[in-house]
Amino acid sequence: MPELPEVETVRRGLQRAFVGQVIRRMDVRRPDLRFPFPERFAERLTGARVLSLDRRAKYLVARLSTGEALLMHLGMTGRFHVKNADETDARLMGDYAYGTAAEERHLHALFALADGAEVAYFDPRRFGYMLLIPDAEFDAHPMMRGLGVEPLTAGLDAHYLAARAHGARRDLKAFLLDQRIIAGLGNIYVAEALFRAGLKPSRPASVLATPGGKPTRYAERLTGTIKAVLEDAIAAGGSTLRDYRHADGQSGSFQATFEVYGREGEPCVRPGCRGIVQRSIQGGRSSFHCPVCQR
Structure with missing residues (x-):
């Protein structure tokens, strides 16, 4: 998809x-x-x-x-x-x-x-x-009315993430994939954003908010990595897994720079980290993370 x-x-x-x-x-x-x-x-x-x-x-x-x-x-x-x-x-x-x-x-x-x-x-x-x-x-249509914030707009910031994550019982991956929270974010880019943020996909989403509902340093960090990963992927023309094409006919290339997605068993690319990328299943979908530098 x-x-x-x-x-x-x-x-x-x-x-x-x-x-x-x-x-x-x-x-x-x-x-x-x-x-x-x-x-x-x-x-x-x-x-x-x-x-x-x-x-x-x-x-x-x-x-x-x-x-x-x-x-x-x-x-x-x-x-x-x-x-x-x-x-x-x-x-x-x-x-x-x-x-x-x-x-x-x-x-x-x-x-x-x-x-x-x-x-x-x-x-x-x-x-x-x-x-x-x-x-x-349009906004009230069933396909549209439940959608969350667009991730590349100012609406996605640490305060928004903290407000939605406050008291959440779900893990970070399920939280980020929820289209009612962030619209358009999918499995590949959730994996890459969590890696850049140093956060394990199975960690509780509540780590994004303090007990009082204020954003934590994790919310600040994750907001930035979500935007950066998406912007990098758009600049590369996409990365869907087989033969994705730009408007000019050239293949999308972001998959060539995946840091964690699809790299099960390979060494972590983070400088100084000696971890090996692991694959697990969350919510019926593959998750990839480094067990050493993602916590």
């Missing part, structure tokens, strides 16, 4: 093709993906101008001139292909899953834009989805 940096990389690539353009024609080639396409989906999109393309958590959000927002989720295998009118600049975005090709049989939705460009959505496993939501109802 793509995480925040991968979705942000796709957003930045799509933005150049989509924003300011009118959808001249919408071609929907099947009735559903993970969920059915919205009623009269092609009709409601045809003639709409894309005013902006944003990201909320792991969702892409296209704001339309019709007063609706197009919500898009890539699922496990969703990717977009942008082809300019003169076909000189074709770009595949989101080719991260299992190395599968963008085959015609997996093309499920095609946006034909007024300038002659085309944006095609491919999804071999069809776990992605697209929804149309009226702007006035």
Whole structure:
């Protein structure tokens, strides 16, 4: 499943093709993906101008001139292909899953834009989805209303973490993966942020707050490492595990600099540490940490 940096990389690539353009024609080639396409989906999109393309958590959000927002989720295998009118600049975005090709049989939705460009959505496993939501109802929509703070905004700070962790009984990993607390943070980047902060994933989340609910030094440290890891990953174009692509077709490269994720049995990379990275299972998912410098 793509995480925040991968979705942000796709957003930045799509933005150049989509924003300011009118959808001249919408071609929907099947009735559903993970969920059915919205009623009269092609009709409601045809003639709409894309005013902006944003990201909320792991969702892409296209704001339309019709007063609706197009919500898009890539699922496990969703990717977009942008082809300019003169076909000189074709770009595949989101080719991260299992190395599968963008085959015609997996093309499920095609946006034909007024300038002659085309944006095609491919999804071999069809776990992605697209929804149309009226702007006035967007924040209250079931997909949106429970989401927590965006991690790269000023809203995520030590005081916020402490307030949410005060009295928490869960471990740090479960706490950080809770989308109601931090939106868009996933397994890979939780592992990397906790390593940089020197905190063990199984440690109680309550270490982020004092008995009075004030932030501890751990909250200060973790806030910084979450932001730094995500920013580093976005700069590298993402890191989802197989063949993730930038907007220009180059592979994302953050996985080449993983400090702990996927490195079971390897020496810790922290200078002076003699620990060996361990793998454990928490909440049904793999966790990686150094037992010496993460406490």
